[in-house]
Amino acid sequence: VAMTVPLPPVALPRFTLATLPTPLVQARRLERVLGGRLLVKRDDLTGFGAAGNKARQLEYLVGAAVAEQRDVLVTGGGPGSNFCPAAAGAARAAGMECTLVVYGDPPAVLPPNLALARACGARLRFTGAGRDLVDAAIEQEAQRLAAEGRRPVAVPRGGSSPVGAVGFAAAATEVVAQLEALRVEPAVIVVATGSGGTQAGLLAGLAGCGKDWRVVGVSVSRPLPEITSRVWELTQACAAILQRPPPSRDRVELVDARRPEAQARAIRRRRLALETEGLLLDETYTARSFAVAADLLATTDGTVVFWHTGGLVPALTALTGRLPH
Numbered sequence: 001v002a003m004t005v006p007l008p009p010v011a012l013p014r015f016t017l018a019t020l021p022t023p024l025v026q027a028r029r030l031e032r033v034l035g036g037r038l039l040v041k042r043d044d045l046t047g048f049g050a051a052g053n054k055a056r057q058l059e060y061l062v063g064a065a066v067a068e069q070r071d072v073l074v075t076g077g078g079p080g081s082n083f084c085p086a087a088a089g090a091a092r093a094a095g096m097e098c099t100l101v102v103y104g105d106p107p108a109v110l111p112p113n114l115a116l117a118r119a120c121g122a123r124l125r126f127t128g129a130g131r132d133l134v135d136a137a138i139e140q141e142a143q144r145l146a147a148e149g150r151r152p153v154a155v156p157r158g159g160s161s162p163v164g165a166v167g168f169a170a171a172a173t174e175v176v177a178q179l180e181a182l183r184v185e186p187a188v189i190v191v192a193t194g195s196g197g198t199q200a201g202l203l204a205g206l207a208g209c210g211k212d213w214r215v216v217g218v219s220v221s222r223p224l225p226e227i228t229s230r231v232w233e234l235t236q237a238c239a240a241i242l243q244r245p246p247p248s249r250d251r252v253e254l255v256d257a258r259r260p261e262a263q264a265r266a267i268r269r270r271r272l273a274l275e276t277e278g279l280l281l282d283e284t285y286t287a288r289s290f291a292v293a294a295d296l297l298a299t300t301d302g303t304v305v306f307w308h309t310g311g312l313v314p315a316l317t318a319l320t321g322r323l324p325h
């Protein structure tokens with residue numbers, strides 16, 4: 001078994017949030033239904049609030065903020081963002097305030113994730129504009145706070161900066177060690193992709209470990225050309241921080257899961273995962289990535305790794321009703 005290259009090699013500041021490693025478990029009952037060999041990487045169990053995968057990015061983002069003695073974390077996203085409450089909680093854990101810049105108009109009733117973020121003490125600012133302007137509005141809010149004498153740090157939505165992606169490069173090292181212990185060389189790893197930092201970190205980290213494993217990102221919000229170049233740029237920037245060569249560009253593989261048929265299939269798969277294995281999936285991210293993993297099980301020889309990225313608040317509230325706020 002090849003030795004794993006430890007990542008990151010450089011001493012980046014890190015603020016511990018997650019309980020790691022998360023389990024890598026064989027889904028035997030799903031295997032009986034779907035065929036093939038299926039391992040599930042349980043990043044729904046990172047153990048910080050309901051942060052799921054985003055606890056990993058936040059360890060490095062908050063680590064950098066603490067090292068720079070920042071006092072306000074400014075970030076944001078959409079009304080359904082899982083990253084927003086994760087960032088709000090992480091800021092609190094590090095003794096920082098948090099301002100969240102959310103696209104669109106203030107809703108009459110706060111969606112569960114925003115209600116949770118506010119319950120963590122975050123201030124919410126609605127842009128009244130579309131999604132594409134959020135990152136610029138985050139920067140503006142940080143500048144406004146700096147002009148008031150605060151020490152803000154601006155983090156792009158989803159935590160998808162090169163430093164945030166380092167959290168997932170570390171996750172790549174983690175899964176490489178787990179798979180080596182099982183003596184498994186996976187055929188493919190499947191992960192949901194929104195803003196791209198998760199997939200980019202994974203790709204940079206695997207390349208840093210000398211693994212050119214296939215990773216399929218399941219794009220839930222952006223068209224393929226846009227998300228492909230975004231993931232590729234983040235992968236290269238993350239690899240540069242790690243001082244490791246990036247993978248080749250053709251390792252950036254994505255499928256589009258934004259069509260209504262994909263959504264309908266995802267909802268059926270979601271029920272199957274819950275009824276068969278007790279796995280809780282959300283409609284936006286993990287049910288769609290799981291549906292793609294299930295398809296790949298049928299068409300690929302070898303082990304499929306489904307990376308469960310969390311989404312627990314919308315997953316639960318879709319089943320049980322909204323959280324009070």
Ligand SMILES: Cc1ncc(COP(=O)(O)O)c(C=O)c1O
Pocket residue numbers: 052053081082083158160192193194195196197198199285286309310311312
């Ligand atoms: C549950 C879940 N899975 C996957 C992702 C995708 O991560 P990224 O935005 O880094 O592509 C997100 C992002 O918010 C998420 O909340």
